[in-house]
Amino acid sequence: GQNIDQPTEMTATEGAIVQINCTYQTSGFNGLFWYQQHAGEAPTFLSYNVLDGLEEKGRFSSFLSRSKGYSYLLLKELQMKDSASYLCAVRTNDYKLSFGAGTTVTVRA
Amino acid sequence: GAGVSQTPSNKVTEKGKYVELRCDPISGHTALYWYRQSLGQGLEFLIYFQGNSAPDKSGLPSDRFSAERTGGSVSTLTIQRTQQEDSAVYLCASSISWGSSYNEQFFGPGTRLTVL
Numbered sequence: 001g002q003n004i005d006q007p008t009e010m011t012a013t014e015g016a017i018v019q020i021n022c023t024y025q026t027s028g029f030n031g032l033f034w035y036q037q038h039a040g041e042a043p044t045f046l047s048y049n050v051l052d053g054l055e056e057k058g059r060f061s062s063f064l065s066r067s068k069g070y071s072y073l074l075l076k077e078l079q080m081k082d083s084a085s086y087l088c089a090v091r092t093n094d095y096k097l098s099f100g101a102g103t104t105v106t107v108r109a
Numbered sequence: 110g111a112g113v114s115q116t117p118s119n120k121v122t123e124k125g126k127y128v129e130l131r132c133d134p135i136s137g138h139t140a141l142y143w144y145r146q147s148l149g150q151g152l153e154f155l156i157y158f159q160g161n162s163a164p165d166k167s168g169l170p171s172d173r174f175s176a177e178r179t180g181g182s183v184s185t186l187t188i189q190r191t192q193q194e195d196s197a198v199y200l201c202a203s204s205i206s207w208g209s210s211y212n213e214q215f216f217g218p219g220t221r222l223t224v225l
Contacts, residue, residue: 004151033213042113042200042216043152087151094165097142097214099152 004100006088011106012078020073020103022088031091034062034073037102038084046086047073075105083107111135113217115201121223122191130186130220134203141184142204142214143176147197158184159206170195191224198222 003025012018024032031050035043049055049064049071061074075082085102092098114133122128134141143155155168158178169175173191178184188195198221202214 035216042218044216045213048213089152096154096157096165096168097152098154099144101149101151 004088004090004098006086006100006103008101009104009106011108013108014078014080016078018075018078018105020075020086020088020105022071022073022100024069024071024088024090024100026069026090026092026098028093029066029090030093030095032062032064032071033089033091033097034060034071035087035089035099036084037087043087078107080107080109113201113203113215115199115217115220117220118218119221119223121225123225124191124193126191126224128188128191128222130188130199130222132184132186132201132203132217134182134184134201135215136182137205138203138215139181139206140204141178142202143184143186144200144202145170145197146200146219152200155186188222191222193224196222196224 006022033048034046036046037043047062049062054063059076064071083106085104087102088100089097116131139160141158144152146152156163156166156176160181161178173189176186198219200219201217204214
């Protein structure tokens, strides 16, 4: 399996910025995905990185450094609806996805 | 359909029973995936299908688990002689194809299985 680590929980205030880090150890890296999962719901796709650098998508950005085995998801201008679990997933050359345990983000008013 | 659908949404069964979980992928998606999510755990990959073929079954937890897909569409995951440790949410996802570089997976709402 793959070692994928991300913090268990984070709390932030509405309007603030939160950065969720993800580190991984894998052979045959073939892309990194971030998913959002609200309680009791299915995960939904947020971002995909396969090359080093920053991918920006509205209030959400994702960064990848393949040499460091490191990614982060940046959530800006936090809204209450952003309270959810954020899953980091690494794809390997066999096109399998391995997920981290997820980071629960709580946004306070 | 518009999205991935799964039935039933909830299933409560007794230890030792047989259960069958169904996944209906997005129309036209050739790749289909099954995952398991236990409380507080990450998604655990179980099996994938490209068309009707499942090239790698190594993710299935035991020989009590099996899956099939017919007609390149609906898939069923079956668990025989259920155990309490099988209790989890079983998620199905589909994507346009298996080997494409982008390969975004779309998830269904899941089946919550509780084994008493």
